[in-house]
Structure formats: structure tokens, C-alpha cells
Amino acid sequence: MTKRHEAKYKIDRRLGQNIWGRPKSPVNRREYGPGQHGQRRKGKPSDFGTQLRAKQKLKGYYGSISEKQFRRYYAEAIRLKGDSGENLIGLLERRLDAVIYRAKFVATVFAARQFVNHGHVTVNGKRVNIASYQVKPGDVIAVKESSRQLAIVIEAAALAERDVPDYIDADHNKSTATYTRTPTLTDVPYAVQMEPNLVIEFYSR
Structure with missing residues (x-):
């Protein structure tokens, strides 16, 4: 298995979602996370945890984007006119x-x-x-x-x-x-629900 395949499946398992809708995703077999503690019940996430998860999901979806690069997309999204969450999706889809x-x-x-x-x-x-x-x-x-x-x-x-x-x-x-x-959020065929507004909230704290 290539390093890229490992990264792809690791992201799915960490998030507990098949974010690309791939038929071979390990989440199709088990939805809990990897490792011996993967099946432990999780408490209700904090607002920060929810925002972080939304950020990790959207960032992970587009592959090998660095944190520094993703933060630059956020900065550009809030600089542009209109809804910052929609702007962020537009910038990512223009890659x-x-x-x-x-x-x-x-x-x-x-x-x-x-x-x-x-x-x-x-x-x-x-x-x-x-x-x-x-x-x-x-x-x-x-x-x-x-x-x-x-x-x-x-x-x-x-x-x-x-x-x-x-x-x-x-x-x-x-x-x-x-x-x-340039598409809006509803135009983009994500396999799971993306929440760009939570990503904007995460960075604007």
C-alpha cells in the first residue's frame, strides 16, 4: 500500500467518516477510530472540538494541503466580499x-x-x-x-x-x-457534509 493510500484511509478512520465516498474506505466496515481505544465512547465535543473537526475534515478532503497554506486560504476568504465560508469553498475548488x-x-x-x-x-x-x-x-x-x-x-x-x-x-x-x-457550497458534490462556517469560526477565535 502506498504512503498516499495510507494517508487517505487514516484521515477517514480518524474522522470516522468516508469523506470521499470511496467504496474501499475502512469506515464502510467500521466507523470507530483506529487503535485499541477507537471504540471508546466519546463525550459531547466542545465548540472548539467541533470547529477543529470541521477544519480537519475540509483540509483533509483536499489532500496534502499544509496548515500554513490552509490558513492563507482562510485569510483570503475573509478578505473577499460575501460569505467567508462560501469564499473558502470557492478558493479550494479553484485549485x-x-x-x-x-x-x-x-x-x-x-x-x-x-x-x-x-x-x-x-x-x-x-x-x-x-x-x-x-x-x-x-x-x-x-x-x-x-x-x-x-x-x-x-x-x-x-x-x-x-x-x-x-x-x-x-x-x-x-x-x-x-x-x-466558481461554485457555492451546495454545488460541490461532497460525500459528507462540510461546514466551512465552522472553519472560519475556528480561525477567527
Whole structure:
């Protein structure tokens, strides 16, 4: 099992939720946490605990985002006009690795980060290898022609467990996707309930 798979399943078990909706998640078999104390009854969490859990869940969903980077998204979200929680979701969904994952060019967010870092992706015809690159509405994201027959790309397109959301116009025959607009929380097909407003509260304490 790869290090990335271990990280993915560890996040699911720690949170007690199948946050990506993956059929092989260990939470599908048992919902309690890992280790010998995983089945102990837990008391009612404090407000801080609830906010921390919401933060860990949202941060974990997008893969290998550092705490420093995630805090920068928070700072940008509160600087922008409108609802800060919605702004935070919009910034996360504009990440290039998130768009690659949503377009079903790869199977997981972890694979998406690696796929971008290895130079398989272009934005508006120019190669971009930075996973955190912020995509703008109207941008055309494509898998490089030499990478389109990779098994990881072919297998991901055939996955039945999730659909491409309507704010991304994907063409799997050409391995291209157009980011049409920045989504709101209700537009994003999370497998579990995300609570970005609790994340904002956590950082604004």
C-alpha cells in the first residue's frame, strides 16, 4: 500500500467518516477510530472540538494541503466580499488539482496533486505543474496528449462512483475540461457534509 493510500484511509478512520465516498474506505466496515481505544465512547465535543473537526475534515478532503497554506486560504476568504465560508469553498475548488479530480481525469485528490506536479496538465495551452494554481472561470484545463493513454486517466474516466459537477464542462474524448464558474457550497458534490462556517469560526477565535 502506498504512503498516499495510507494517508487517505487514516484521515477517514480518524474522522470516522468516508469523506470521499470511496467504496474501499475502512469506515464502510467500521466507523470507530483506529487503535485499541477507537471504540471508546466519546463525550459531547466542545465548540472548539467541533470547529477543529470541521477544519480537519475540509483540509483533509483536499489532500496534502499544509496548515500554513490552509490558513492563507482562510485569510483570503475573509478578505473577499460575501460569505467567508462560501469564499473558502470557492478558493479550494479553484485549485488545479481539485479541478483535475472533479473532471475525473484521476481517481483521487492525492493522485491529482501528483499528476499536476509531474507535468501532465496544461491550462490554456501552457503547462502548469503547481497543484495549488488558482484556475479562473473560462480556463481550459487539458491532459497533455502524450499522457492521455495513461492507465490512471482511462480508469478514472470510467469510475461510476462520482459524476462531474456542472461547474466543470469535461470532454473525456479530448481529455479537456473548462472551468465555467466558481461554485457555492451546495454545488460541490461532497460525500459528507462540510461546514466551512465552522472553519472560519475556528480561525477567527
